[in-house]
Amino acid sequence: MYRPYREIAATFFPKAIFAVDRFHVVQEYTKNLNRVRIRVMKGTRKGSPEYYLLKHQSELLGIRPDAWYRDRTGKKMMIFDPAAPRSYVSGLKRQMNRYELREALLDTSPDLRKAYHFRNRLSEYYRKENLSTAEEELRSLIRDLDSTGVEELQSFADTLRNWFREIINSFHIVKQEYVVDPKTGNVRLKEHRLTSSMIENRNKIIKMIKHNANGYTNWERFRNRVLFVLSRGPEDGHPDRQDKAVNSRENSSK
Known part of the structure; x- marks a missing residue:
């Protein structure tokens, strides 16, 4: 997502379809999310519970709300299960599970909660939309980011505007193949989008x-x-x- 590259590509490859893929868009948003976190952290007192959460539990911001893992028995477990067992968190001197840690982290600032919400919305955008729906949903996402009143999120909205067409182009399907799940034997159609x-x-x-x-x-x-x-x-x-x-x-x- 570097403007001179786009200009060079347009000059030497005028008939090419230029695309900015999911990886780079999410990476750019993650930078803005981190800026929100750092700004909030600088406004808290060192040694406070809020500072500890913002400093040492920030990896929770990169996990989707519906993320899961398998335990030792192979059972599927939600990472942010409110009823999950608690463990001792030395920085807070109390027993907490990941769901409670995440909520405590997001409670440190409304801006941070908004940034986390849009991080998940962006992830959903790439998982659910296709070439026929991506443009309308991206416009809606930009409008909602603009209305947050959060400088970092509004800056990201400008980025989406500047690279709008290239982002939409990344939804072009360039390859389709059938893959077999080695565990279940089920066959599904896998589509590959245009990437860099x-x-x-x-x-x-x-x-x-x-x-x-x-x-x-x-x-x-x-x-x-x-x-x-x-x-x-x-x-x-x-x-x-x-x-x-x-x-x-x-x-x-x-």
């Missing part, structure tokens, strides 16, 4: 090539090595070995 994962993979490989060579001073040689490595399939080996293959070819041609 392939580009990021290529970028990682290019960085690896540069790292393995301790940098380059000759642009043409660097460019040739990148093109060679990226033209090879995964079965051809690690970029390290591919880079050595290029060295061998260059030496033999001298």
Whole structure:
């Protein structure tokens, strides 16, 4: 979500569909959620229960309300079950379960509770919407963020506006496949949306090539090595070995 990248892509790939995928949008929102938490924490007294919750229990803000896990017997358990067993929390000097800890954390500030609510709403947006409904729901989400009165959330609303079309484009389905659940044997249709994962993979490989060579001073040689490595399939080996293959070819041609 970097404006110069969008401008470069539009210049050199005018017919491409540009997308900002779920990972980057949620990552950006998480930064704003964390800013709310830090702002609230700075307004509390060090050593207070509120400060402890904001400082040491912040990971609870990243867990969905309906999240679950399996216990040692394989039984499905809700993480935020109000009736879950309590354990001693040394920072608060009392017995609490995760549900009570989360509620105590959110009670430290109305702004933090709003930020947590929209974090979950954003997650639901990506789980439930599709290409035909994503645009209308995203507009609704932006309006509601604007009306919160929370600066960090309003800033995120601006981000959604700036990248509106790219976010909607991420709902395009690029691949469908049937997968079998190994535990139940049930077959379901799995859809893959448009993401930037392939580009990021290529970028990682290019960085690896540069790292393995301790940098380059000759642009043409660097460019040739990148093109060679990226033209090879995964079965051809690690970029390290591919880079050595290029060295061998260059030496033999001298």
